[in-house]
Amino acid sequence: MTSQPIGTSDKLDAAVLKIAGVVVLGAIMSILDVTVVSVALPTFQTEFDASYARVAWTMTAYTLALATVIPLSGWAADRFGTKRLYMVALALFTIGSGLCATADSIGQLIGFRVLQGLGGGMLMPLGMTIMTRAAGPARIGRLMAVLGIPMLLGPIAGPILGGWLIDTASWHWIFLINLPIGAVGLVYAALALPKDAPEPSESFDFLGMLMLSPGLALFLYGVSSLPEAGTVADPEVWLPMLVGAALLIAFVAYSFKPRHPLLDLRLFRNRSLTIASVTMFVFIIAFMGAGLLFPSYFLQIRGESTLTAGLLMAPQGIGAMVTMPIAGTLADRIPVGRTVPFALVLIAAGFFAFTQVDPDTSYWLLCGALFVMGLGMGGTMMPIMTSALKTLQAQEVARGSTLVNILQQIGGSIGAAVMSVILTNELNGSPTIPGATDPSGNPISEAGLAIAVQQRPELAQQFPVPPSLIERGLDFASNSFATTFWVGFALVLLTFIPAAFLPRRSEPSHLLDGEPGGQQPPVPVAIH
Missing domain, CATH: 4.10.860 (DNA Excision Repair, Uvrb; Chain A)
Incomplete structure (x- = not known):
């Protein structure tokens, strides 16, 4: 599909910045919604009387929906036009958000999260396509810097915003807040985005x-x-x-x-792509899966408010914000096989601190560990993505980008499901309190009661229980979290095996092959 850039200057002119504003607004909504829900999972457990493994599907279903529409977005953009499809995606995301706020069962919430994910998954790749067409290949670097703002701020602002909304209003507002933003985004997109020029596309x-x-x-x-x-x-x-x-x-x-397969598995004949993909896949399962449990530990074991839990998660995002720009620069100069292992060491060191958690672990230690993990995360994701795509031919990059990004979403889905199952299974092993049952007639465990009292201290006054029982239950629950973190830590260590095979020497890049003047072709990229 061909399209002339709006401007030919190296600088980002007003017309391009106006379009970039639409894309950044959509990116903020999409990225924040991944992180904002992480602090709400214990709230969903209480509200819907569901296990952690069950409520984790509010994340798993969302990421699976993202994975579904990433390959669909390129074909549909050619078939129906980027502006029209972008507005449909934004509308789907906004409608899905509104429906999530009306859910009165965990099943309904999971279903509405799928609808939300189908819209949110198209916002990033479509946004990248719109921006590169508007500005031209020469200004992709500047555009990526603009789009990088929500990517960097999302992991910091998401948990804090989610915690504040839940504490001051209710969990419904983590979804309702998207309604006015989505409405503004639709009007903005209708006015700012250039008209569509749909063209015939390859079969889907x-x-x-x-x-x-x-x-x-x-x-x-x-x-x-x-x-x-x-x-x-x-x-x-x-x-x-x-x-x-x-x-x-x-x-x-x-x-x-x-x-034209959905995923071009033939690309795995490229050794660099295969090694980078395996490294990223194992890493994502460990980091994203166990990462969902960090705010839950602060909420359920330490009895913190959702806002405080969100603030305690901020050091991780700050750490990533420090190293991500540096890692992006180094990826062009130093082979990733020489930098990524050092970043993984930082992640493993931070992860190890969480394998030692108990009901009184120092917050200085845990926040320091999260910051160190963030430093490692910022030095891992983008360099691995670069390594995966660098040695592909120019005509293979779009398919390679789709393949790598879908693997990322699948890894996140598997991580969320597996880690939540391990935690739930561990908590289910807690001794039950003789003769005590919940309203449904199920026996109450010591760990379950201790977590409930931590989250709602008034329960201790309504139903007096010995402090020793609460202490014993919290010890069991924190050990359950620690065991789950040990699994994540083991997976991080496993990541070192494929990472050892990442290129340690500079490899020629074929991204510019066949491009007039050596300009890089626009490539839609979606990272959540």
Whole structure:
């Protein structure tokens, strides 16, 4: 698809900045919504009387929806036009947000999060396409710096904003806040974005999508059902896992046949792409999965408010903000095989502190660990992405970018499901209180009661319980968190194996091959 840049100057003129404003607004909504919900998971547990593994699906369903629409966005943009599709995506996200606020069951909330994710997943790749067409390849670096603002601020502002809204209003407002922003964004997009010029596009692999997305969802649903079922032999566990695995295997076998498959697995013939993808995939499972549990520890074990939990998470985002620009610069000069392992050491060191948590662990230690982990995260993600795409031919980059970004979303989904299952399973092993049952008739565990009292201290006055029982329950619950963090820590250590094979020598880049004047072609990138 061809389009002339709005301006030819190296500087970002007013017309380009006006378009960039639309894209940044959409990016802020999409990125914040990933991080803002992380502090709300314990609230959802209480509100909907659901297990942690169940409420974690509010994150898993969202990231699976993102993975579904990333490959769809490029085809649909050619077919229907970027402006029209961007406004549809923004409307879907906004409507999904409003529906999330009306949910009166965890099932409804998960379903509405899927709708929200289908819109949010298209905002970033479409936004990148719109911006690169408006400014031209020569100004991609400046545009990435503009788009990098919400990427850097999201991990800091999201948990704080979510905590403040829950504390001062209710959990509904973490979704309702998107309604006025979305309305402004739609009007802004209608006025600022250039008119569409749809053109014929290559065929889309709908059959591949119908195998991959349901396959992942069914497999992860089976995994997440394990704590409640208690055994793999339960049909609710093994049946969806078996059907999901069959669909995923069929998808892999099928993907080598179409000319334009949903995921071009043939690209894995490129050694650099394969090693970088495996490294990122294992890292994402560990970091994103266990990362969801950090605010839950502050809320459930330490009894902090959601706002305080959000503020305690800020050092991680600050650490990433410090190193991400430096890592981006170094990635062009130093092979990633020489820098990424050092960043992983920082992440492992920070992670180890959380394997030692108890009900009284120093906040200075934990915040320092989060800052160190943030430093490592900022030096890991972008260099690995660069390594994955650097040695591809120019015509392969769009497909490579889609492949890597979908793997990132799938890794996040698997991490959220697996880590929440491990935590739930550990907490389920807590001793029960003889004769005590909840309104549903289920026995109350010591850990469950201790967590409830930490989050709602008035319960200790309504139902007097011995302090020793609360202390014993908190010890058990904190050990459950520590065990789950040990799994995450082990996965971080496992990441060092593929990272050892990342290129340690400069490799020639083919990104500019065939481009007049050596200008890099615009490549849609979606990072959440």
